[in-house]
Structure formats: structure tokens, C-alpha cells
Amino acid sequence: MTEQARTLDERSVGRAMWRGTLCRCPHCGQGKMFRAYLKVADACNVCGEELNHHRADDFPPYIAITIVGHIIIFLMLHMDMAYRVEPITYIWTMVPLAIVMPLAILPSIKGSIVGLQWANRMYGFGPSRSAD
Numbered sequence: 001m002t003e004q005a006r007t008l009d010e011r012s013v014g015r016a017m018w019r020g021t022l023c024r025c026p027h028c029g030q031g032k033m034f035r036a037y038l039k040v041a042d043a044c045n046v047c048g049e050e051l052n053h054h055r056a057d058d059f060p061p062y063i064a065i066t067i068v069g070h071i072i073i074f075l076m077l078h079m080d081m082a083y084r085v086e087p088i089t090y091i092w093t094m095v096p097l098a099i100v101m102p103l104a105i106l107p108s109i110k111g112s113i114v115g116l117q118w119a120n121r122m123y124g125f126g127p128s129r130s131a132d
């Protein structure tokens with residue numbers, strides 16, 4: 001392999017994470033990243049970029065829990081200080097919110113993490129070891 005062929009193309013972390021947040025391929029921004037709710041596609045259906053090298057693991061749920069926890073705590077404190085609220089109201093409002101919100105934001109968070117890993121050539125996203 002020549003030195004010129006080994007030169008790696010520039011990958012923007014911000015652009016890749018934004019495309020991942022939109023659940024799109026971090027390489028082309030057109031293809032779908034997921035083949036199911038949280039199942040990352042093996043490869044992009046437009047450009048063919050391999051996406052199965054990601055290792056997001058538990059990081060997206062940690063981020064989702066942190067974001068949702070801050071929102072729920074803010075809302076509960078605001079409701080408690082601004083209004084007179086029965087305790088059962090918290091159960092009827094905050095419990096569904098605490099279930100629905102993480103499920104709604106998880107794909108975007110996972111997409112951005114996969115985009116981050118792709119842009120930084122982490123795990124299998126980098127050049128193959130056989131080329132070294």
C-alpha cells in the first residue's frame with residue numbers, strides 16, 4: 001500500500017455527531033443508521049459505510065438518564081414551589097414522563113455516540129490492522 005493511499009480522510013466530529021443525532025449515517029448523512037429502534041445497521045444503505053464497528057454499550061442510557069433526571073427534578077421542584085400539588089399528581093405526571101422521555105431521546109443519543117466513535121476512528125472504524 002502506498003503512503004498516499006494510507007492518508008486518512010478528515011472526519012469532522014461535530015458533523016458526524018449531528019448526523020448521528022438525526023439517526024443518519026455519519027459518513028454521508030443520507031442513509032439510515034438504525035435498522036430497528038436501537039439496532040445499528042450493519043452498513044449504510046446509501047454509501048455502504050460499515051457501521052457495525054460501534055461499541056456504544058451503556059453510554060447512551062447513562063446520558064439519557066442524566067438529561068431526563070435533570071428535567072424531572074427541575075419540573076418537580078418548580079411544581080412544588082410554584083403550585084400546591086397533591087403528591088399523586090407527581091405520580092400521574094412524572095412517572096410517565098420518566099418512562100417516555102428516555103425512550104424518545106435514546107436513538108438520537110446513541111446515533112451521536114456512534115458518530116463520535118466513527119469520526120475518531122474508534123474500535124473497528126479505523127483503518128484495518130492488516131494494512132499496517
Ligand SMILES: [Zn+2]
Nearest residue numbers: 025028044047
Ligand atoms: Zn452513508
